[in-house]
Amino acid sequence: MNPSQNSPQGGSAINADAAARLAAQTVGPVFLPDDDGYDAECASYNLAVPQRPALVVGAEGVGDVQAAIRFAAEQGLPVAVLATGHSAPSSAGTVLINTRRMDAVTIDVEARTARVEAGVRWRQVVEAAGKHGLAPLNGAAPTVGVVGYTLGGGLSPIGRTFGFAADQVRRIELVTADGQLRVATATDEPGLFWALRGGKGSPVGVVTAMEFNLFPVSHIYGGGLFFTGDRASEVLTAWGRWTASVPDEMNSSIALLQLPPLPEVPEPLRGGMVVHVRIAYVGSAEEGERLVAPLRAIAPTLIDSVTEMPYTAIASIHADPPNPIPVQDRSGLLSEFTPELVDAIVAHAGPDAGSPLAIFELRLLGGALERRPYSGNATDLQGAAFTCYAVGIGGPDQAEAIQAHLGRVFEGIRPWSTGRQFLNFLTAAEATPKAVAEAYLPETYGRLAEIKASYDPTNIFGGTPGIAPA
Template identity: 50%
Template sequence: MNILRPGQDGYAEAVAGFQTAVPSAPAAVVVAESAEDVAAAVRHAAEHGLTVSVQATGHGLTAGTDGLLISTRRLTGVEIDPAARTARVEAGVRWEAVLEAAGKHGLAPLSGSSPDVGVVGYTLAGGFGLLGRRYGRAADHVRAIDVVTADGRLQRAEPGSDLFWALRGGRDSFGVVTAIEFDLVPVDRLYGGSLTFDTDGVPAALRAWRTWSAAAPDTLTTSIALIRYPDLPMVPEHLRGRHIAQVRIAYLGEDGDELVAPLRAAAPVLADTLRPMPFTESGSIAAEPRHPHGYHGTNATVSQLNDAMLDAILEHAGPGVATPPVLIVDRLGGALARPPRTPGVGWDRSAEFVVRALSVVGDGGADAVRTRHAKLFDALAPWTTGRLLPFVYGEHSPSEVAESVFPAADLRRLRDLKRRYDAHGVFRAG
């Protein structure tokens, strides 16, 4: 086991992540090459009174400024069983590798909008993806989890165990996951892409999408994003300096053009990328950035999306706002509203939408972003039912996050399990 400390060759590369807004300078870092390396690192931390944090792709919170960081990014094994329609992937794997491997067999994972995101972190947080309304969350389709617990033992968590329940939605408080096994679905193509509306059409597009998505079949997963693009050369010319509304669509049907006709008529369309595509190209629907940057984000699940709420969204995130966030509203429902085959950590499945705000952290720091976001979510509070863990970025207090995202009964059970599996607080995320 090779332990790197600040100033040593390889340390800076090992701690670097996609999220750059949170300082990452752990006292030591282990770049694991195997599950056995992870187990040895956890035992070392426990013996020396060090807390442990974990990082693969670094899209979430990074390691802070103390303790031991275990980097799992070199655990990149991917195994596909086409007969069983399952995948087994190690902890450093990104979705793009699974998309490619599963696609060769006409299968697809329940991946998210970005193929650059790590499979394990995404799934343990719940996993709300492009096929969510048809198949549910990624966490609901996990079959087994290999995890190193606080005593340094590598265990296999399977349905029926408390550890399996806690990890699927409770995320990273109970151990270091080294591999995960999950279902694949028989999808090789979809109708997908986006409709982009110019600044003047943002209010009409938002209202049209609200009405249209209310009647969406379960085979359609859709969201709408409000984004202001800077007037800079690296931005595509048709988007420079514009504050657009972009409707994003992933549809498992043959009548896509007919389905989206009402949206195309809602306002003049600035760009239309909708087309039949291989599922391996599904990352092009949102086309999210792949370069590391600092960001902060939060969200709220809501019971409805009425006119007062749309007015609040436009007031705090629409054209004319001095420093608007990227604002995304996702349609929930469908399979997301139904209980999973194997119970896991819960969330409000009756919610109709989730509203997400994401901002780059600038000179004012994360506190300035939080203040701006609070104005929007305070306005949505009368209809808010909770928050979703996958869309909370950059928060410093795990306790505050837990109390806002987990149902009270599940939170009590999670805390009991935390005491059972990590009585000495080895894993800092809890």
């Protein structure tokens, strides 16, 4: 480490001697802003939100997490956590704990459970469980971190069939503000256990490991139907009508995509707008084919990849970019699907809208997501029938134009909004205490604030905007 004072942009300086003392207590590396390795340690998936903490710890295990939290308390600095950084807000002025090195996965085949450490990504779990014909309620993108996704509720491509990922958690290990390692289950620290599952907006500790249920799913009927962009209104209308009658085993989303003219993009999809209908049916290929037939009848497809597939190939359905990109995004929840909503979407994000967005997406909710007991944990999407998510990809010179267009899109569809948001889709630009508050019902918010006060009264985990202690 450089022996000089170090300060990130907009952050607080940490004396190099103090950082050196912390480094002597940790197995993993400790970096200040002027150190070689700092930028690599702080790198996240969203390149549009650079991470500039006052200090970053590359945690190798629980002991490193404890040391980092105690150090932050001594320095009077907030703590932030980074695993993959798909939706991480800025960490300026914090002690940042990078958990990527904590990446062990253990599958208990007999119990149908997985135990993961803090830095594990969904690809690892899907592959490990798939060897035994089992499946987790993973995210659509294989590079998303398991822990952050699950703490936010966790909306899986097969969520309509089995519910939220947070519902399937059995045990959580975490280090709280006092530096103590705690275990939360339905019987041990039940209040904490309730808050952690869905309470991502009220961080009360750093989760170091998690155990959750797996399902006996080895194959699904899934893939994508791609239509030309000029059929956007027709396909959206037909998809919305189709979603009203599909069973819980049918999971689907729809997206307007504008893909770049790059060699890695299939030739029919390059350089223009297409409509992408995503399918993940948990059942037989024969029944899946029957259910999807009305969608295939809408119009000729550019590509039809819907077929029986091993669950380990589920990431191919959404085909999210695996490598870091600069993302400007926004999200919301919609209460219903109407012809007027289709008109608003096409007007602001369709082929003739002059939209700079790469993705405008709707995901169907309902099914097991709706039938679950809402008091069981802090995850709560009552009143929402669809999620809405929009993404623009571009550097700093394009950010203002993309954000302005995102504003117009979401203003255009505001009549169908529930007025609330889903924590897992709460974007870096939206991550404010007000937005977090709007993600919860008032009674849920109040209970989270009380639990926050019990475990983090000084709000040391305030490095992530969220609920303050009651």
